Amino acid sequence: MAEPRFNVxxxxxxxxxxxxxxxxxxxxxxxxxxxxxxxxxxxxHPAFSLESGDESLAIMQDCLSGKVPLHALCLEGxxxxxxxxxxxxxxxxxxxxxxxxxxxxLSAVAHHVVAVGSCAAFGGITAGGINPTDACGLQYEGDHxxxxxxxxxxxxxxxxxxxxxxxxxxxGWVLETLAALAAGLPMPADALDTLGRPRAYADQLVHHACSxxxxxxxxxSADKPSDLGCMMENMGCKGTQAHADCNIRLWNGEGSCTRxxxxxxxxxEPGFEExxxxxxxxxxVAGIPIGLPTDMHKAWFVALASLSKSATPKRVKVNSTxxxxxxxxxxxxxxxx
Amino acid sequence: MTRLLVGPFNRVEGDLEVRLEVSDGRVTEAWVxxxxxxxxxxxxxxxxxxxxxxxxxxxxxxxxVTQSVAAARALAAACGVEAPPNGVxxxxxxxxxxxxxDHLTHFYLFFMPDFTREVYAGRAWHAQALRRFSxxxxxxxxxxxxxxxxxxxxxGTLGGKWPHTxxxxxxxxxxxxxxxxxxxxxxxxxxxxxxxxRVLYAAPLEEVVALDSxxxxxxxxxxxPLHGDLRLFLSIARDLQLDTLGRGPGLTLxxxxxxxxxxxxxxxxxxxDGNTLQPVNTAQIAEDARHAWLADAGAAPHPSVGLTLPQxxxxxxxxxxxxxxxxxxxxxxxxxxxxLADGQPLVRxxxxxxxGNVATRVLARAMELARLVILAEQxxxxxxxxxxxxxxAVLPMEADAFGLCEAARGSLGHWxxxxxxxxxxxxxxxxxxxxxxxxxxxxxxGALEAALVGAPVQPGEKTPVTVQHIVRSFDxxxxxxxx
Numbered sequence: 001m002a003e004p005r006f007n008v009x010x011x012x013x014x015x016x017x018x019x020x021x022x023x024x025x026x027x028x029x030x031x032x033x034x035x036x037x038x039x040x041x042x043x044x045h046p047a048f049s050l051e052s053g054d055e056s057l058a059i060m061q062d063c064l065s066g067k068v069p070l071h072a073l074c075l076e077g078x079x080x081x082x083x084x085x086x087x088x089x090x091x092x093x094x095x096x097x098x099x100x101x102x103x104x105x106l107s108a109v110a111h112h113v114v115a116v117g118s119c120a121a122f123g124g125i126t127a128g129g130i131n132p133t134d135a136c137g138l139q140y141e142g143d144h145x146x147x148x149x150x151x152x153x154x155x156x157x158x159x160x161x162x163x164x165x166x167x168x169x170x171x172g173w174v175l176e177t178l179a180a181l182a183a184g185l186p187m188p189a190d191a192l193d194t195l196g197r198p199r200a201y202a203d204q205l206v207h208h209a210c211s212x213x214x215x216x217x218x219x220x221s222a223d224k225p226s227d228l229g230c231m232m233e234n235m236g237c238k239g240t241q242a243h244a245d246c247n248i249r250l251w252n253g254e255g256s257c258t259r260x261x262x263x264x265x266x267x268x269e270p271g272f273e274e275x276x277x278x279x280x281x282x283x284x285v286a287g288i289p290i291g292l293p294t295d296m297h298k299a300w301f302v303a304l305a306s307l308s309k310s311a312t313p314k315r316v317k318v319n320s321t322x323x324x325x326x327x328x329x330x331x332x333x334x335x336x337x
Numbered sequence: 338m339t340r341l342l343v344g345p346f347n348r349v350e351g352d353l354e355v356r357l358e359v360s361d362g363r364v365t366e367a368w369v370x371x372x373x374x375x376x377x378x379x380x381x382x383x384x385x386x387x388x389x390x391x392x393x394x395x396x397x398x399x400x401x402v403t404q405s406v407a408a409a410r411a412l413a414a415a416c417g418v419e420a421p422p423n424g425v426x427x428x429x430x431x432x433x434x435x436x437x438x439d440h441l442t443h444f445y446l447f448f449m450p451d452f453t454r455e456v457y458a459g460r461a462w463h464a465q466a467l468r469r470f471s472x473x474x475x476x477x478x479x480x481x482x483x484x485x486x487x488x489x490x491x492x493g494t495l496g497g498k499w500p501h502t503x504x505x506x507x508x509x510x511x512x513x514x515x516x517x518x519x520x521x522x523x524x525x526x527x528x529x530x531x532x533x534x535r536v537l538y539a540a541p542l543e544e545v546v547a548l549d550s551x552x553x554x555x556x557x558x559x560x561x562p563l564h565g566d567l568r569l570f571l572s573i574a575r576d577l578q579l580d581t582l583g584r585g586p587g588l589t590l591x592x593x594x595x596x597x598x599x600x601x602x603x604x605x606x607x608x609x610d611g612n613t614l615q616p617v618n619t620a621q622i623a624e625d626a627r628h629a630w631l632a633d634a635g636a637a638p639h640p641s642v643g644l645t646l647p648q649x650x651x652x653x654x655x656x657x658x659x660x661x662x663x664x665x666x667x668x669x670x671x672x673x674x675x676x677l678a679d680g681q682p683l684v685r686x687x688x689x690x691x692x693g694n695v696a697t698r699v700l701a702r703a704m705e706l707a708r709l710v711i712l713a714e715q716x717x718x719x720x721x722x723x724x725x726x727x728x729x730a731v732l733p734m735e736a737d738a739f740g741l742c743e744a745a746r747g748s749l750g751h752w753x754x755x756x757x758x759x760x761x762x763x764x765x766x767x768x769x770x771x772x773x774x775x776x777x778x779x780x781x782x783g784a785l786e787a788a789l790v791g792a793p794v795q796p797g798e799k800t801p802v803t804v805q806h807i808v809r810s811f812d813x814x815x816x817x818x819x820x
Contacts, residue, residue: 014375016816017350018398018500024442025499029483032474046347050450050472053343053800080373083649090373093344093354099373125395129384132376132647168398168500225511226727252493253525260497260504261511265391273392278385323513324723 004041006071006182009063009106012046013090013099014126014135015077015119018168020047025252026171038179043068053094060102064109072181073110075138078119078126079103079148082134089133103138103148112155112181113138114162116174121163121196122270123147129274137163139196143270157186163196167267172249173201195270197243205294206239206257206264209247216240218312219305220320225280229320231263233289236275236282240293242266338365343800344372346808348447350399351815353773355804356655359794364804367782367789369773374630374657377820378645381763386412386732386755387507389763393751394501396765396820399442401500402435402492403744404817407751407765410740412507415755416730422598422719423726424509427495429595430716431505432742434491437529437709439745440672440702441488443812444537445470445481448699449566451805452573456795462573465563477536477566484532490525491713494518509727516722526713533710539565542707549682551690567703574696583788583807585693586667587611589674590771592741592748595712597719603712604743607678608663611689614678619739619750621664624766627778630654637662637778640752641737643764657819660774660783661766669693669784670747670771671811673701693788695810702812734758744768746812767817785811 012020024047028034035042044051044059051059063070079100080089087098095102107113115138118124122142126135137147139161145151147161154160162181164173177198180187193202210216215230222229231237239247239257242264246256257264265279266272277283283290292301315327344354354370377396381389393408394401406428413419420428449470457463469477489499495512496502504512514522530542538545539561548554554571562572574580593606607614625637632646637660648654668674673693676684681704687697736755741748747768754762774783782790785808794801 012352014373016395016398016401016500018395018401021398021500022498024482025486025489027486029486030479031482031486032479044347046345046352047350048446048472049347050453052347052805053345055800056345056347080375083647088649089375089647090352091354093346093352093370093372094342095344096342125380125392126375128392129376129380129382132379133374135375167395168498224727224729225506225508226513226725246498250493251498252496253490254521255490255493255497255499257497257503259512260495260502261513262497262503262506265503278388279391280387323726324515 004036004039006039007041007043007069008072008074008178009043009060009070010045010074010076011099011103013075013077013103014080014133015117015124017047017076019076019117019174020045022168023171023174026175034175038175039182040178057094060106064105066109070106070110072112072114072178073106074114074116075103075120076116078123078135078137080126080133080135081148082132100148107138107149110155111157112159112162114164114177115139116164117169118165118167118267118272121165124167125273127273140270143195158189159187160192160196162192162198165195165197165268166244167272170201170246170249170251173198176200193243197268201245201249202243202268204243204245204248206242206244206246207293208245210239210258211247212258214316215320217308218316219309220312220316223321226261226323227321228323231258232282234282235263236265236278236280237263238266238291239264241291242269244268341799343804348450348809349813349815350397351818353808353813353815355789355808357789357804362794362796364789364792364794367786368655369775369783369785370656371658371773371815371819373815374647374819376645376647378763378765381760384760386415386753386760389760390503390506397814397817398500399439400435400744400746400814400817402431402496402502402505403742403749405502405505406432407740407742407749409505409507410742411738411751411753412740413730414738414740415736415753416507416732418508418728418730420509421725421728423513423721423724424728425598426716426719427510427512427514427726428505430713430720431492431495431502432595433709433713433716434488435499436745437706437713438485438488440706440709441481441485444699444703445478447812448809449570451802451809454802456802460576462563462569462576465569466573469566469569480532480536484529487525488529491522494522506727507730511727513726514720514722519717519720519722523717526710526717530710533707537566537703538707539568542711545704545707546711548704551683551686554683570699570703579806580691580694580696582695582792582803583810585669585788586784587692588666588668589677589693590617590663590668590670590748591675591678592617592743592750593678594675594743604675604679608668609674609677619741622750622766623662625660625662625777627660628654628656628775629659630657631659640750640764640766641739641754643752645764656775658770658773658775660777661771662777667774667781667784667787668771670768671698672705672745673698674747675743676701676705695806698810732758746814746817747771765820767814767820769811769813769815769818772811773813773818
């Protein structure tokens with residue numbers, strides 16, 4: 001196999017490092033081998049590389065000087081612009097220079113810029129509450145285009161910042177994106193959705209393949225933690241609106257948020273960190289959830305919900321408010337048609 | 338005298354900078370800087386108290402579960418709710434899973450690669466270290482990542498994903514376990530046991546846990562000095578005299594690990610001073626912001642009334658981290674502290690002889706990893722499929738509460754005040770806040786700052802390798818430290 005030639009520099013700023021830790025959970029028995037197979041040469045990564053201190057800085061300088069081509073700059077974590085635009089809430093260790101400036105300079109020489117996680121894409125959790133550090137994404141501040149690089153910024157191939165949003169990101173989302181960029185073919189602009197997210201995972205809804213779908217169909221709802229029912233009506237679940245393939249791709253083996261017994265908080269969406277209501281409660285008007293399933297008309301939702309509620313089988317109703325299967329499906333006596 | 342500014346320090350979680358003064362080939366003074374501030378304590382103010390369960394795991398991508406558990410315990414105390422036995426076992430299982438994964442990651446990906454460096458090319462063990470731990474091609478680090486990935490299926494099933502699960506709630510766990518799921522997870526635990534017994538220890542877990550004296554350790558090592566990565570480490574440690582590097586303070590802290598449904602700890606809590614084990618008195622904890630870029634109230638307050646407010650351009654400030662102290666004293670926390678508190682005889686014997694240092698920290702962590710996998714097996718057996726896993730929690734309008742937890746890296750505490758049904762104050766002291774604390778108002782350096790003094794520095798070194806060993810021996814988590 002040829003030596004991997006797609007040089008990736010990975011930096012972390014205003015985040016938790018969780019997207020890197022998630023990446024290490026990629027579904028493979030040979031993580032390094034997988035990177036090699038997709039052609040990625042990790043120039044430097046804060047957790048996985050040998051180089052430290054002056055050695056790390058030398059790698060970054062080589063990227064800036066053009067001695068080493070920087071094919072992709074991956075940033076994990078939001079950019080901290082405060083206080084007062086100085087960027088001093090994160091000074092890159094050993095440099096006495098704000099990470100804000102490093103990100104600006106490295107983005108200018110990178111062939112592609114990838115925002116890994118919702119922090120780097122949109123601001124994310126770090127921009128929550130009063131946003132004490134004036135955190136934002138590389139090219140977005142919440143759902144407003146702009147951010148650090150500006151709405152008009154494009155890489156030399158014409159792509160905006162590639163926003164692999166998620167909190168954390170699924171390892172597959174990151175690796176597929178890097179593989180697509182490393183393949184050498186120009187990535188078509190329509191490979192990204194209108195928020196810059198790779199459509200390979202963002203064209204699905206979390207609702208798709210949710211294991212609670214039968215409860216959803218009948219609006220048989222959970223009303224407390226550990227209940228098996230649908231979490232849309234009461235528990236704050238946004239799976240019918242959030243763009244991601246979490247229930248198709250699955251996490252860490254057999255997982256997803258809804259399979260873990262808790263609501264989707266739409267962590268791939270800009271502004272998810274400030275939903276305007278308590279995360280664990282569904283906001284409603286006149287008993288109807290405000291956040292209706294994407295692409296569904298309210299009148300139809302209300303009509304179908306009331307119809308399906310009255311049609312709910314006893315089994316589904318009982319199980320929906322239990323923490324384990326209480327009533328098993330009926331065994332029919334005839335051959336199934 | 339020369340001055341060195343060392344950073345970015347990778348293979349630690351988050352960003353770290355160390356400033357050193359070096360004279361005659363030794364570090365004479367050190368200052369530790371956590372150079373990033375995000376402000377979680379400010380973000381949480383005014384939020385619905387249960388929103389903490391979404392925000393706080395996201396403080397840290399590597400110890401996310403422990404942040405959730407500390408928050409859930411603080412909220413459970415505020416609500417007066419207790420988890421049913423299944424909720425306790427499932428939470429302990431997730432904690433054991435994350436702590437074990439962190440120990441494994443630290444050993445294979447963060448700590449051991451430094452022994453593959455060129456500077457050690459002449460050493461008898463160097464070829465083995467390169468073959469096993471090279472960040473580019475190490476056989477054993479590659480296997481460790483694969484084993485870790487399978488092990489984290491425990492978190493996939495129990496937590497939905499890792500990091501940042503929300504299945505941990507004040508009243509227990511939102512995710513029950515069926516009998517067949519328990520069977521599947523059992524096979525994942527068996528895979529981890531098999532990896533450790535084959536590659537890390539080259540011995541049964543029980544044999545490692547039972548090592549009870551220096552003599553026993555010596556015999557175990559001599560049986561096959563390069564077989565198994567722990568023995569290779571012990572051989573390296575002896576050759577490089579790692580027990581003389583990075584001397585920690587004479588005081589260690591553990592809040593106690595893995596309480597069962599009756600409140601009995603699997604790993605006892607306590608403050609160990611080399612002679613006696615004292616109960617932990619959290620009322621004696623105070624955080625001193627004198628040298629942090631944070632508002633300093635003129636005194637070091639208890640975290641229940643603590644304040645975290647940025648204040649740049651403050652004379653003498655050099656980090657975003659405050660200096661936590663217990664009754665005014667500097668202490669060390671982590672796996673070493675837990676094993677000392679729990680009375681592990683080998684760890685106590687080594688501590689009595691050479692104190693906390695690079696070798697004892699790494700050995701204590703490796704021994705604890707064996708215990709964590711055994712503990713996970715026990716938790717899994719204790720889970721009763723389909724029995725209740727969570728009790729509903731009802732929030733009071735006013736409360737002051739705290740939650741404690743042992744993270745892989747040591748003692749983690751959350752202090753919470755609720756007023757008018759909203760979070761009024763939230764203060765967090767993380768393990769590395771203790772270990773990597775700056776000087777306090779009396780000028781007393783933190784644990785790492787003191788541990789670095791005396792470290793040998795070779796001529797021309799800009800990022801001294803001994804400093805790297807010492808720093809990484811603590812397994813720091815900088816994103817938790819400042820949050």
